[in-house]
Amino acid sequence: MHVPVRVGVIGCGNIFGRYATGMSRFPGLTPVAVADADPARADAAAASAGLVACPVGELLARPDIDVVVNITPPTVHASVSEQVLAAGKHLYTEKPLADTVAAARAGLAEAGRRGLLFGAAPDTFLGSAGQTARRAIDDGVIGEPVGATAFVTHSRAETWHPDSTFLFRPGGGPALDMGPY
Numbered sequence: 001m002h003v004p005v006r007v008g009v010i011g012c013g014n015i016f017g018r019y020a021t022g023m024s025r026f027p028g029l030t031p032v033a034v035a036d037a038d039p040a041r042a043d044a045a046a047a048s049a050g051l052v053a054c055p056v057g058e059l060l061a062r063p064d065i066d067v068v069v070n071i072t073p074p075t076v077h078a079s080v081s082e083q084v085l086a087a088g089k090h091l092y093t094e095k096p097l098a099d100t101v102a103a104a105r106a107g108l109a110e111a112g113r114r115g116l117l118f119g120a121a122p123d124t125f126l127g128s129a130g131q132t133a134r135r136a137i138d139d140g141v142i143g144e145p146v147g148a149t150a151f152v153t154h155s156r157a158e159t160w161h162p163d164s165t166f167l168f169r170p171g172g173g174p175a176l177d178m179g180p181y
């Protein structure tokens with residue numbers, strides 16, 4: 001892969017600003033272009049982050065993009081990811097991978113067939129808490145696990161998200177939206 005990695009973003013909604021800020025902190029990442037089904041959103045995001053705005057098809061055809069970040073709503077994650085992989089780009093998608101297990105598996109298999117990397121947010125399991133727990137299991141410190149319990153508490157997204165309807169549709173809800181954390 002080209003280093004620094006050149007990034008295109010599809011989806012310029014609520015979370016875009018945090019991705020733009022986050023990417024600017026990593027010298028190994030060079031954001032290049034953004035696209036959105038709503039061109040006005042793409043234009044606004046591009047202006048805010050100093051990037052180029054273009055239609056999705058044009059972004060996917062750009063030879064100067066190595067990885068595409070998919071931050072569209074969950075119901076279209078799988079179809080957008082499919083287009084990204086078909087364009088021969090590595091992929092990083094927001095959770096969930098898809099709104100069905102079958103579609104998620106199909107995407108992973110397609111990436112494997114094409115020799116492309118397919119990563120997903122959140123990467124909290126790479127943090128110290130998850131890795132410490134993993135090591136304890138791998139090293140046999142706690143014996144053979146027979147069950148697990150996890151809790152997440154969260155304020156209601158409809159109190160702060162400008163359009164939280166996707167969280168109440170397939171691909172949203174506590175299990176698929178918060179479960180990955």
Ligand SMILES: NC(=O)c1ccc[n+]([C@@H]2O[C@H](COP(=O)([O-])OP(=O)(O)OC[C@H]3O[C@@H](n4cnc5c(N)ncnc54)[C@H](O)[C@@H]3O)[C@@H](O)[C@H]2O)c1
Binds near residue numbers: 014015073
């Ligand atoms: N908002 C948050 O705080 C937050 C936090 C963590 C993860 N996420 C995840 O990030 C993803 C996006 O969340 P958001 O809050 O930014 O959503 P959003 O609805 O605000 O923005 C989604 C954007 O995707 C665009 N879009 C929809 N379909 C498209 C398509 N087929 N092609 C191109 N663009 C398309 C929409 O026009 C919109 O601008 C979701 O999966 C969500 O679960 C959001």
